[in-house]
Structure formats: C-alpha cells, structure tokens
Amino acid sequence: MAQLVQQYLDRILAEHAGVSDGVLADYIPELAGVDPEGFALSLSSADGHVYETGSTAVEFTIQSISKPFTYALALDSLGQAAVDARIGVEPSGEAFNEISVDKTSKTPKNPMINAGAIAAASLVPGATADERFDALHDFYSGFAGRRLELDHDVYASEKATGNRNRAIAYMLASFGVLEGDPDEALDVYFRQCSLKVTSTDLARMAVTLARGGVNPATGRRVTNAAVVKRTLSVMVTCGMYDAAGDWVSAVGMPAKSGVGGGIVAVLPGQLGIGTYSPRLDAKGNSVRGVRVCRSLSEQLGLHFLSVARDSRATLRAVYEPRDNVRVYETHGDLLFSGAELLVRTVDRDRGRFEVAILDVSRVDDIDDAARSMLSGMSAELRSQNKVGYLVDPDGIVIRTGSDFEQVRYLCVDDAVEAAEQALRRGFAG
Numbered sequence: 488m489a490q491l492v493q494q495y496l497d498r499i500l501a502e503h504a505g506v507s508d509g510v511l512a513d514y515i516p517e518l519a520g521v522d523p524e525g526f527a528l529s530l531s532s533a534d535g536h537v538y539e540t541g542s543t544a545v546e547f548t549i550q551s552i553s554k555p556f557t558y559a560l561a562l563d564s565l566g567q568a569a570v571d572a573r574i575g576v577e578p579s580g581e582a583f584n585e586i587s588v589d590k591t592s593k594t595p596k597n598p599m600i601n602a603g604a605i606a607a608a609s610l611v612p613g614a615t616a617d618e619r620f621d622a623l624h625d626f627y628s629g630f631a632g633r634r635l636e637l638d639h640d641v642y643a644s645e646k647a648t649g650n651r652n653r654a655i656a657y658m659l660a661s662f663g664v665l666e667g668d669p670d671e672a673l674d675v676y677f678r679q680c681s682l683k684v685t686s687t688d689l690a691r692m693a694v695t696l697a698r699g700g701v702n703p704a705t706g707r708r709v710t711n712a713a714v715v716k717r718t719l720s721v722m723v724t725c726g727m728y729d730a731a732g733d734w735v736s737a738v739g740m741p742a743k744s745g746v747g748g749g750i751v752a753v754l755p756g757q758l759g760i761g762t763y764s765p766r767l768d769a770k771g772n773s774v775r776g777v778r779v780c781r782s783l784s785e786q787l788g789l790h791f792l793s794v795a796r797d798s799r800a801t802l803r804a805v806y807e808p809r810d811n812v813r814v815y816e817t818h819g820d821l822l823f824s825g826a827e828l829l830v831r832t833v834d835r836d837r838g839r840f841e842v843a844i845l846d847v848s849r850v851d852d853i854d855d856a857a858r859s860m861l862s863g864m865s866a867e868l869r870s871q872n873k874v875g876y877l878v879d880p881d882g883i884v885i886r887t888g889s890d891f892e893q894v895r896y897l898c899v900d901d902a903v904e905a906a907e908q909a910l911r912r913g914f915a916g
C-alpha cells in the first residue's frame with residue numbers, strides 16, 4: 488500500500504523523463520563530464536520515511552545547494568545580528584556569480600548568490616580553512632544523516648577555474664566584508680561546493696529543515712528553529728537565482744538549486760524533496776528538476792501558501808474496539824502528507840486487522856490528492872482480502888464511483904457493528 492506514494496513519484500518522474508532541454512554546466516570542466524541522462528527524485532516524510540525513484544544512487548556535487556547550509560551554520564555560530572551586518576537578505580535579480588554588492592551597505596545582497604556565500608563561508612568559525620571546512624562538513628553531514636564525501640576532482644577543477652569567484656572574494660575583502668585571507672574563504676567555499684550528495688541526501692537535508700532543525704531519521708538536532716526560519720525565508724526569496732518569483736508562484740516551496748543538477752525543496756512541517764537532473768536552463772536551474780517540482784506541487788497540493796495545517800496533526804488516534812478491527816481517527820486538514828502517513832500506518836498494521844475503519848468525521852478539508860490516495864487504499868485492502876470502512880457523515884471523501892462508496896457509515900459505532908457482523912459471517916474481503 489505504501490506503493491501508492493511510490494507510484495505517484497514513479498509516474499511524475501516518467502512524465503518528464505523524455506525532456507532533453509537544457510545543457511550541462513561547463514564552466515567547471517568536471518561538471519561537463521557527467522551523464523546528462525541521470526534523473527532522480529526522493530521525498531522524505533516528516534517522520535523520516537524516504538521514497539525514491541530514478542537514479543537515486545548517483546552522486547553529484549552539491550554546488551550552490553550548500554549555500555543555505557553554510558548560511559545556517561554562520562547564523563548558528565555567530566547569531567543573526569553579526570551575520571546581518573555582513574550579508575543582506577534581499578533578492579538580487581542578478582546572476583548567481585555577479586560581481587556585485589549592495590550599493591549603500593557594500594555587503595552582498597543575499598547569501599544565495601556567490602558573493603554572499605563566500606562571505607558566509609568566511610564567517611564559519613575556525614582558525615584555519617581546514618577547521619572551518621571540517622565544521623561545515625560535520626554540519627552538512629548532520630542534515631544528511633550520513634558522512635558526505637568530497638569530490639577531489641571537482642574541488643581541484645573549481646580551484647583551477649574559479650577566477651570569477653576570486654574577483655568576488657577580493658572585492659569583498661576591499662569593502663571589509665571578509666575578514667582574513669580571501670583565498671582561505673575561497674578554499675572553504677570551493678570545498679563546500681564539491682561535497683557529493685544523492686537526491687536522497689538532499690531529501691533528508693530538506694526534511695531536517697522542514698522539521699525545524701531536527702533530522703527525523705537520526706533524531707539529532709542539527710540546528711535550532713530560529714536559524715531554520717531565517718534560512719528558509721532567504722530560500723523563498725533568493726533560492727532559485729533570478730527565477731525566484733516564477734518558482735514561488737508555480738511551486739511554492741523554499742528551495743535551492745545547484746549547477747551540479749540538484750534541487751532541494753522544503754515544505755515546512757511536512758516533507759523534504761531532493762531532485763537530480765544535470766541539464767540546466769539559462770538561469771542555472773535543473774530543467775527536469777524544476778518541472779518535477781512543479782508537477783509534485785500541482786498534483787499533490789504542496790504549495791506552501793495553500794497548506795493550512797501541519798500534517799502531524801492528521802492522525803488523532805488509532806484503536807482496536809474489537810479483535811481484528813482497527814479504527815483510524817483523523818482530524819484537521821487531510822492533504823497529501825497526512826494521507827501518506829495514514830496509508831503508511833494502515834499498511835504497517837495490516838497483519839493486525841481484517842477491517843480498517845477510517846474515521847474522517849473530524850476532517851475539515853480534504854484535497855484531491857488525499858481523496859485519490861484513500862480510494863487507492865480501499866482498493867488495495869480489498870486485494871488483500873481485507874476491507875476498509877469509512878465513517879464520513881458529511882460525505883467529504885465519497886464521490887460517485889469512489890471505492891469507498893458501498894462502505895460509508897455515519898458514525899464509528901455503526902461501522903464497528905457492521906464489522907462485527909461481517910466477521911461473524913466469516914467474511915473476508
């Protein structure tokens with residue numbers, strides 16, 4: 488039954504698999520050598536369950552997706568005031584590698600463009616570049632829940648070809664934004680960009696942000712909620728380079744892309760997404776990654792401005808009024824991530840009941856993604872010789888033709904009674 492979500496993701500990936508628009512980044516020679524066909528999508532639920540599809544084993548360099556995490560570490564180590572004195576939070580409307588600062592403050596406009604990211608790397612505490620990189624490396628790995636590795640070739644390549652970034656760092660030093668040796672800040676920055684991730688690492692990093700700084704898979708708090716709030720805010724306004732406006736209206740999730748082909752997207756409180764496809768559009772964003780995120784948002788209703796409530800509130804209680812009968816009581820808004828949790832919980836319990844009673848009488852709102860998952864669940868139960876009853880007095884799930892149609896009850900007692908009779912008759916399915 489957990490394959491319901493899997494099927495959604497497989498289908499969305501397949502829908503865009505044929506798209507071959509865009510080109511590999513080639514200003515770092517190593518990036519031009521990757522397989523252009525690599526295509527992967529991973530999604531982590533708020534409790535750390537990961538779904539993945541496509542080439543999720545492929546490792547690629549994190550590149551600019553590192554920027555929000557370094558910014559978060561700077562905030563975490565120095566506090567917001569000290570970081571704000573060096574790096575702004577305004578969208579720049581310029582390319583990510585623009586050699587520019589804010590006209591009046593003479594500081595980088597935001598931490599998601601190279602100027603701001605190099606400044607953020609220089610703020611990470613440490614006596615040497617190695618110490619600062621180690622701190623970053625540990626921090627990112629805490630988000631991913633595993634030790635990330637450095638791609639030494641990409642690092643060497645970035646270093647050998649990074650004159651534009653050198654120009655930025657020396658400009659920042661001349662304005663007094665960078666303390667210390669600009670080459671040291673650059674070295675940290677080149678290394679942070681060269682850490683290798685998979686789409687699944689990105690989904691786990693995203694969900695750690697979605698959970699306010701706690702990695703749900705490891706249970707470890709990596710940073711605090713105030714840092715996450717600030718980081719996500721900057722991702723909303725500046726995460727997708729100068730395509731931020733388009734992205735926010737069409738996809739509606741704080742996100743960050745990188746020239747390695749990755750995108751990380753966060754639905755606060757609910758889930759984290761990682762995608763990979765290395766062909767980029769003119770703005771430097773992964774073509775298929777953007778499309779996949781757009782489809783996910785549209786089909787699963789993930790836009791953050793249309794999400795009213797926290798999915799963790801969905802499952803209110805689970806109990807067993809009789810042997811072989813389990814009641815799943817839901818409340819709040821039943822949207823994709825709530826339905827995902829419900830389907831996965833019912834699936835996990837499937838050896839423990841003959842009849843699952845789903846009580847939606849306290850649900851305020853339900854969307855089409857959740858509705859279709861519930862009918863998929865009902866069909867799936869039947870194929871396992873079990874049955875799902877629905878307590879839906881207001882008819883919010885039931886639509887003509889829905890799989891739940893014949894098993895709708897007005898209250899839990901009626902459903903339990905019907906389940907008892909069916910079990911007494913020796914019914915199965």
Ligand code: GLN
Pocket residue numbers: 549550551552583584601645652680744745746747771
């Ligand atoms: N390392 C790359 C650079 O500094 C990162 C850029 C990116 O992903 N947009 O140019």
